[in-house]
Amino acid sequence: MIDPPEVLADPEKWRRIGEEISERLDFEPGRFFRRLLVRPKYVLIGDKEAAPVIASLPECLQERGIAAPGLLATVAVSKYCDHLPLYRQEMIFKTRHGVSLPRSTLARWMELIAFRLQPIYEIIRTTVMDNKYVQIDERRRGAAAT
Numbered sequence: 001m002i003d004p005p006e007v008l009a010d011p012e013k014w015r016r017i018g019e020e021i022s023e024r025l026d027f028e029p030g031r032f033f034r035r036l037l038v039r040p041k042y043v044l045i046g047d048k049e050a051a052p053v054i055a056s057l058p059e060c061l062q063e064r065g066i067a068a069p070g071l072l073a074t075v076a077v078s079k080y081c082d083h084l085p086l087y088r089q090e091m092i093f094k095t096r097h098g099v100s101l102p103r104s105t106l107a108r109w110m111e112l113i114a115f116r117l118q119p120i121y122e123i124i125r126t127t128v129m130d131n132k133y134v135q136i137d138e139r140r141r142g143a144a145a146t
Helices: 005-009 069-080 086-097 103-130
Strands: 014-028 031-044
Touching (some): 005 031, 014 069, 031 086, 069 103
Antiparallel strands (some): 014 031
16 A cells, blocks of 8 residues: 555545555466555545545556566566467466466567666667677587587
8 A cells, every 4th residue: 555645744634535546467476466556545634625645656667557567577588588489478378377468468568678678788788899809608508518
């Protein structure tokens, strides 16, 4: 629950009149769950003209999006580290967890992740390319030495 700073400063002056609930779909290994963020609404006691106050939402990756950071990380790690294409992830989510996430949605999420990680990519690329000598390891991992 997130209360506005005005209410936290002097809670006796405020009366709760409702709340707004934001819902995000999140993932922990092995299960999906809904993450609810409750933001109570308050009005100033004795001042009928004062507008209600509510805490602002914390910063998130996508406005009005349903994906929590844990779910976005799972999709990205599954795609690039576990080598699971989006169509396979779509099927796994549906058959194992009963959650229908279309491939187009997963693709939009990957685009969002790529956009958000662009500054980190640029720093790494600039740092590597500024060196006079760049080395890479092209050996296959786990392959028997011949």
